[in-house]
Amino acid sequence: MKLTILIHCPDQSGIISSVTHFIHGEKGNIIYLDQHVDKEAGVFFMRLESDFENHIELSVFKTQFEERLANKYDMHWDIYKDGTKPKMAIFVSKYNHCLYDLLSRHNSGELLVDIPFIASNHDDLRYIADQFQIPYFHIPVSKETKAIAEEKQLDLLKEHQVDFIVLARYMQILSPKVIDVFPQKIINIHHSFLPAFAGAKPYHAAFERGVKIIGATSHYVTAELDAGPIIEQDVTTVSHSHSIKDFIAKGRDLEKIVLSRAVQLHVARKTIVYNNKTVIFS
Amino acid sequence: MKLTILIHCPDQSGIISSVTHFIHGEKGNIIYLDQHVDKEAGVFFMRLESDFENHIELSVFKTQFEERLANKYDMHWDIYKDGTKPKMAIFVSKYNHCLYDLLSRHNSGELLVDIPFIASNHDDLRYIADQFQIPYFHIPVSKETKAIAEEKQLDLLKEHQVDFIVLARYMQILSPKVIDVFPQKIINIHHSFLPAFAGAKPYHAAFERGVKIIGATSHYVTAELDAGPIIEQDVTTVSHSHSIKDFIAKGRDLEKIVLSRAVQLHVARKTIVYNNKTVIFS
Amino acid sequence: MKLTILIHCPDQSGIISSVTHFIHGEKGNIIYLDQHVDKEAGVFFMRLESDFENHIELSVFKTQFEERLANKYDMHWDIYKDGTKPKMAIFVSKYNHCLYDLLSRHNSGELLVDIPFIASNHDDLRYIADQFQIPYFHIPVSKETKAIAEEKQLDLLKEHQVDFIVLARYMQILSPKVIDVFPQKIINIHHSFLPAFAGAKPYHAAFERGVKIIGATSHYVTAELDAGPIIEQDVTTVSHSHSIKDFIAKGRDLEKIVLSRAVQLHVARKTIVYNNKTVIFS
Amino acid sequence: MKLTILIHCPDQSGIISSVTHFIHGEKGNIIYLDQHVDKEAGVFFMRLESDFENHIELSVFKTQFEERLANKYDMHWDIYKDGTKPKMAIFVSKYNHCLYDLLSRHNSGELLVDIPFIASNHDDLRYIADQFQIPYFHIPVSKETKAIAEEKQLDLLKEHQVDFIVLARYMQILSPKVIDVFPQKIINIHHSFLPAFAGAKPYHAAFERGVKIIGATSHYVTAELDAGPIIEQDVTTVSHSHSIKDFIAKGRDLEKIVLSRAVQLHVARKTIVYNNKTVIFS
Incomplete structure (x- = not known):
C-alpha cells in the first residue's frame, strides 16, 4: 500500500x-x-x-x-x-481544444480521474461529450438566470460527489456561492501570462501592447478574477507578423498543455496552496 | 557598397x-x-x-x-x-551585469558601435569603465538636481554626437526633456515580463504574486514609464523554491542577454516603430 | 482570388x-x-x-x-x-496522442484538410477512427508481408488521391517503394531532438545519457531513417528526478504539438525543401 | 554554522x-x-x-x-x-565570451570562488586577465609539447591548490593524466546540444543538418570526448535564415550562460555524479 x-x-x-x-x-x-x-x-x-x-x-x-x-x-x-481516482467535472463554453485534450488524455488512461459529467452554458460541444460518451448538461447562464444556473451546477456537483472542477475555457465567472464550496478545487486556464492581461480578451490586449511573447496560466479559482494561486504557466514567442488570429491559434496549444499539466499536478497531489501562492512538488 | x-x-x-x-x-x-x-x-x-x-x-x-x-x-x-558605426552612450546606476556584458561584447568586436562615454548617477561602476578604458561621467541625480543633471547629460550627448542611448539598469526616470531629443533612440531594459510588473521592484512583485515564470523586456523609452515599444523579451522558469534573491540572480542573466539582443537589433537597423509597437525584421 | x-x-x-x-x-x-x-x-x-x-x-x-x-x-x-483542401492520410500504430490531436484539430476546423482514411498495422486505434467517423484500414505488417502491405497502402493512397501522408507515431519503416511516390510529402514525428537519438527507443537512450532536455522532431521522410529534412523541433526540460516513463509522458505533449505545427506549415505551403534542409516561411 | x-x-x-x-x-x-x-x-x-x-x-x-x-x-x-571559497582555475584558448562572463561575475561577487590563475595555449586573452588582474599563464600546446604542457599545467594546479577547473572554450583535449587528478572536477562547455554534434565544429554540423534548434551543454570531463556527465543544457531557436556565423553568435550567449550555471551548481555543492549522470539538486 x-x-x-x-x-x-x-x-x-x-x-x-x-x-x-x-x-x-x-x-x-x-x-x-x-x-x-x-x-x-x-x-x-x-x-x-x-x-x-x-x-x-x-x-x-x-x-x-x-x-x-x-x-x-x-x-x-x-x-x-494510492489508486483512488478523484471525480473531476468539466465546465466548458464554446471552445473545444481544452475539452478535446482532457477527454483524449482520459480515454488513453493518461489522466487518472473519473469524469461524471461535462456542464456548459451552451449546447455547442455536446457532440464531443457524445463522442467520448460522457454525460453533458446544458445549463444556460444569463444575468437573470445565473443564480438558478449555479444552483443547478451545485446540485449536479453534489449529486455526483465531484472532487474538483476544471474550467476548460468556461467563459463565465463563478460566484462565491460555487467557489466557496470548492476552495482550491476549481482549476481555471487563463489565456495570458498572468498577471499581464487579466480579464477579457487578453490576446487582443497582448496584440495591442506589441508583446513578443504570449502565455497561458492555470490557477486555482478564488473570488478575485484571475488572481488565484498560479499552478502552471508557459509561453511562446510571437512577432509583429502575427495577427490576433495567429495569437489565438498559437495560444490554443499553450492553453491545452498548461491546463493539462495543472490538472495532472492536482490529481497527483503535488500542489499545496498557501498565502495565495502554490508550492508545486516535483 | x-x-x-x-x-x-x-x-x-x-x-x-x-x-x-x-x-x-x-x-x-x-x-x-x-x-x-x-x-x-x-x-x-x-x-x-x-x-x-x-x-x-x-x-x-x-x-x-x-x-x-x-x-x-x-x-x-x-x-x-554599411560600415558606419553608431555612437552609443551607456547610462548606469549601481548594477554592473548589463554594463559588463555590453563592454565585453564591444571589446570582442561583437558589438559594432563607438562608446564615447558612460554616465552614471553614482560613482560605483567607474572601476569597470576604467577596466575597459571608456570615459565615465558621474552626474548625481536628486529631486532637486534632476533638471541640472539632465542639462549636463544633454550637453555630453550633444558634444559626443551620440546616436542612441542604452539604459543598462539606469535606475532613474528620464524626463521628456531628454526623451524628446532621442525619440526611439533610448533603449531600456526592464526586469519583468512587461506589461506585468511595470514600475519599481518587479521581482518582489513577481515573487509576491507567485508566478512560475519571470522575464525581462527591452523597449524604447517613451514618456510613459515602461510603456514604450517592446523590442525584445525573454523569460525563465522559477518555482516556489526560489527566493526573491534567486529571482534577482536568474533575472540578471535574462536582463543582460535581452538588452544585448535589443541593442544589436537596433544597431543592425532591424527595428521600425509604429503605433507604439515594433516591427522587428529577421 | x-x-x-x-x-x-x-x-x-x-x-x-x-x-x-x-x-x-x-x-x-x-x-x-x-x-x-x-x-x-x-x-x-x-x-x-x-x-x-x-x-x-x-x-x-x-x-x-x-x-x-x-x-x-x-x-x-x-x-x-487558395481554398483547395489537400487530402491527408494518417498512418498510426498503437500510440493515440498524435492521432487524437490531429483529429480534434480537424474536427474543430483548425486543420484545413480532408482525411480520406487512417491506416494502421494494428487494429487498436479503430475506436478513435470510429469516434471521429473516419475510415480505418487495418493493414498488418510483418517482415514477410511488408511488400504486400505496402502494395495495399499504395492502392489506398492512389484510390483516395492522397496528397500527403502523416506518420502519427507509425512504428514501421516505409520502403523506398512508398517514399518515392510521395517525395517531401510524408511527414514523420520522431520522439527525440534529432540528430540525437535517431532510431528506436530514443527516450531510453536520452535517459541513459542523462540529458537535461528532451525534444521532438518533425521531418519529411527520406530513404535514410530519421535523416530527412527537419520541419519543426521543440524541447522540454527534464531532470534526474524523471524516469523513462516521465520522459515518455512529457514527450507525448511535445510530439503532438510539433507534429501538428509541421502539418500546418505543410498545408499552408510554407515549406520548401532543398539540399535535405527546409526553408520555412513565416 | x-x-x-x-x-x-x-x-x-x-x-x-x-x-x-x-x-x-x-x-x-x-x-x-x-x-x-x-x-x-x-x-x-x-x-x-x-x-x-x-x-x-x-x-x-x-x-x-x-x-x-x-x-x-x-x-x-x-x-x-559554509563560507569556504573553492579555488577555480580557468583554461581558455582564443574565444573570450565565457572568460569575460566568468570574470565579471567573479568581480561582482556573484561567483564565490577564488581564481588563482588563467591558463591558455595562446597569449591572445592575456589582456582580459590583465583587465581583471588575474595571473595568466601562456602554455603553448602542440602534438609534440602536449606532455610537457600538461606537466606544467599540473604543477600550476598543484602549486595553487586548485579545487576545480573550468574549460571556458579551451580548444584542447586533456589527457587522462590531467583528468584523473581532477575526477568530476573539470567542467567543460560544449557548443552543441549533446549528444548531437559531439567533437569539432558542431555549429557547422548543425547548420549542415538543418536543425531548427541549437544548444550548449556543460558537463564534467571524462576520458571519452564530450561524453561526460551532463550538468546543464540550454537551447535557442534558429531558422534557415541564419548562417553559420549567426549560429556561432547566438551560441555564444548560450555557452556563457550554460557554463556559468554549471559552475554555480558545482560551487553550491548541488551536483552528485553517479553512473556517468548527474543528480542536480534544486
Whole structure:
C-alpha cells in the first residue's frame, strides 16, 4: 500500500526527523520526500510518499498521525491512499481544444480521474461529450438566470460527489456561492501570462501592447478574477507578423498543455496552496 | 557598397514592385528583402539590403529615391550605408551585469558601435569603465538636481554626437526633456515580463504574486514609464523554491542577454516603430 | 482570388523585381512576400501571396508565369489557389496522442484538410477512427508481408488521391517503394531532438545519457531513417528526478504539438525543401 | 554554522529518518533537504543543509557521522562548511565570451570562488586577465609539447591548490593524466546540444543538418570526448535564415550562460555524479 502525505505547518526544528521516524516506525519505506520552507512566512511544507509492506488500517494511521505529529506541530495535513481516482467535472463554453485534450488524455488512461459529467452554458460541444460518451448538461447562464444556473451546477456537483472542477475555457465567472464550496478545487486556464492581461480578451490586449511573447496560466479559482494561486504557466514567442488570429491559434496549444499539466499536478497531489501562492512538488 | 533601406508608408498595391524595380535600375543586387503589412492600420513596412557593384553617390541616390518613390507612396524612410558605426552612450546606476556584458561584447568586436562615454548617477561602476578604458561621467541625480543633471547629460550627448542611448539598469526616470531629443533612440531594459510588473521592484512583485515564470523586456523609452515599444523579451522558469534573491540572480542573466539582443537589433537597423509597437525584421 | 507562389532557382540579380513586376502587371496585390538566399548554395527562395481582384484563369496565369519568368530564371515553382483542401492520410500504430490531436484539430476546423482514411498495422486505434467517423484500414505488417502491405497502402493512397501522408507515431519503416511516390510529402514525428537519438527507443537512450532536455522532431521522410529534412523541433526540460516513463509522458505533449505545427506549415505551403534542409516561411 | 551534506548509498529503508535524527540530535536545524532514488540502479541520493546554533567541531562531527551513519549505510559522503571559497582555475584558448562572463561575475561577487590563475595555449586573452588582474599563464600546446604542457599545467594546479577547473572554450583535449587528478572536477562547455554534434565544429554540423534548434551543454570531463556527465543544457531557436556565423553568435550567449550555471551548481555543492549522470539538486 502506498500513501501520499501533504503537510504544512509553522516552521520549527525537528519536523522531518519526527515524521520520518514515525513512518519508519510504521514499517513504511519512504520513496519520495520533498520539503520547502517559506522563510518569510515561517512555514514548512512537505510532501512524502511511502510504501507499506504490511496492510495499514488507514483510519488508525490517520489517528496516530494526528495524535503523535499533527497536534504537536500544528499541521495542516492530508493523507491520500494510492489508486483512488478523484471525480473531476468539466465546465466548458464554446471552445473545444481544452475539452478535446482532457477527454483524449482520459480515454488513453493518461489522466487518472473519473469524469461524471461535462456542464456548459451552451449546447455547442455536446457532440464531443457524445463522442467520448460522457454525460453533458446544458445549463444556460444569463444575468437573470445565473443564480438558478449555479444552483443547478451545485446540485449536479453534489449529486455526483465531484472532487474538483476544471474550467476548460468556461467563459463565465463563478460566484462565491460555487467557489466557496470548492476552495482550491476549481482549476481555471487563463489565456495570458498572468498577471499581464487579466480579464477579457487578453490576446487582443497582448496584440495591442506589441508583446513578443504570449502565455497561458492555470490557477486555482478564488473570488478575485484571475488572481488565484498560479499552478502552471508557459509561453511562446510571437512577432509583429502575427495577427490576433495567429495569437489565438498559437495560444490554443499553450492553453491545452498548461491546463493539462495543472490538472495532472492536482490529481497527483503535488500542489499545496498557501498565502495565495502554490508550492508545486516535483 | 551596401545600403540598408527601411520604409513604412500607407499600404497600397505596387510598392514592392516599384522599389525593387528602382533598385534594379540602379544596378543594385537585392540580398535581403522582408516586408510586413499591418492590415488593421493599413501600413506597409519593408527592410531591404542591396549591394551595388558600382560606386553610388549616396546623396544622389537619396534624392532619386525621394523623388521617384518616397513622394509617390508617402514614405517614411531611412537609408544607411554599411560600415558606419553608431555612437552609443551607456547610462548606469549601481548594477554592473548589463554594463559588463555590453563592454565585453564591444571589446570582442561583437558589438559594432563607438562608446564615447558612460554616465552614471553614482560613482560605483567607474572601476569597470576604467577596466575597459571608456570615459565615465558621474552626474548625481536628486529631486532637486534632476533638471541640472539632465542639462549636463544633454550637453555630453550633444558634444559626443551620440546616436542612441542604452539604459543598462539606469535606475532613474528620464524626463521628456531628454526623451524628446532621442525619440526611439533610448533603449531600456526592464526586469519583468512587461506589461506585468511595470514600475519599481518587479521581482518582489513577481515573487509576491507567485508566478512560475519571470522575464525581462527591452523597449524604447517613451514618456510613459515602461510603456514604450517592446523590442525584445525573454523569460525563465522559477518555482516556489526560489527566493526573491534567486529571482534577482536568474533575472540578471535574462536582463543582460535581452538588452544585448535589443541593442544589436537596433544597431543592425532591424527595428521600425509604429503605433507604439515594433516591427522587428529577421 | 488568392494565389500562393513558391519559387526556388539559382540566385541572380533582378528576380524579385521581375516577379513583383509580373504580378503587378496581372493586377495582383502582393499581400505577403518573403525571400531567402542560401549564399553557400547560391539558391534563391521566395514565397509570395497575391490577391487578384479580377478573375484569373489559373492555367493561363501559369503558362504566362512559365514563359515570362520560370524559364528565364530556371525556376522550380508551385502555384496554389487558395481554398483547395489537400487530402491527408494518417498512418498510426498503437500510440493515440498524435492521432487524437490531429483529429480534434480537424474536427474543430483548425486543420484545413480532408482525411480520406487512417491506416494502421494494428487494429487498436479503430475506436478513435470510429469516434471521429473516419475510415480505418487495418493493414498488418510483418517482415514477410511488408511488400504486400505496402502494395495495399499504395492502392489506398492512389484510390483516395492522397496528397500527403502523416506518420502519427507509425512504428514501421516505409520502403523506398512508398517514399518515392510521395517525395517531401510524408511527414514523420520522431520522439527525440534529432540528430540525437535517431532510431528506436530514443527516450531510453536520452535517459541513459542523462540529458537535461528532451525534444521532438518533425521531418519529411527520406530513404535514410530519421535523416530527412527537419520541419519543426521543440524541447522540454527534464531532470534526474524523471524516469523513462516521465520522459515518455512529457514527450507525448511535445510530439503532438510539433507534429501538428509541421502539418500546418505543410498545408499552408510554407515549406520548401532543398539540399535535405527546409526553408520555412513565416 | 551551516553544513551542507551530500550522500549517496545503496537504497534502503530508514536512511532519511536516521540522518535527520542524527542531525536533530546534534542540535542542527535542517533548512533544506532533497533526496532522490534511482530505482533502476537502487541508489539513494540526498542533499541536506543544516544550521547549528552551537559551535560544532567539524572533525568530531565527521567522525560521528562516519561511525553512526556512513558505515551502517555504506555511504559515499561529503560535508562542506559554509563560507569556504573553492579555488577555480580557468583554461581558455582564443574565444573570450565565457572568460569575460566568468570574470565579471567573479568581480561582482556573484561567483564565490577564488581564481588563482588563467591558463591558455595562446597569449591572445592575456589582456582580459590583465583587465581583471588575474595571473595568466601562456602554455603553448602542440602534438609534440602536449606532455610537457600538461606537466606544467599540473604543477600550476598543484602549486595553487586548485579545487576545480573550468574549460571556458579551451580548444584542447586533456589527457587522462590531467583528468584523473581532477575526477568530476573539470567542467567543460560544449557548443552543441549533446549528444548531437559531439567533437569539432558542431555549429557547422548543425547548420549542415538543418536543425531548427541549437544548444550548449556543460558537463564534467571524462576520458571519452564530450561524453561526460551532463550538468546543464540550454537551447535557442534558429531558422534557415541564419548562417553559420549567426549560429556561432547566438551560441555564444548560450555557452556563457550554460557554463556559468554549471559552475554555480558545482560551487553550491548541488551536483552528485553517479553512473556517468548527474543528480542536480534544486
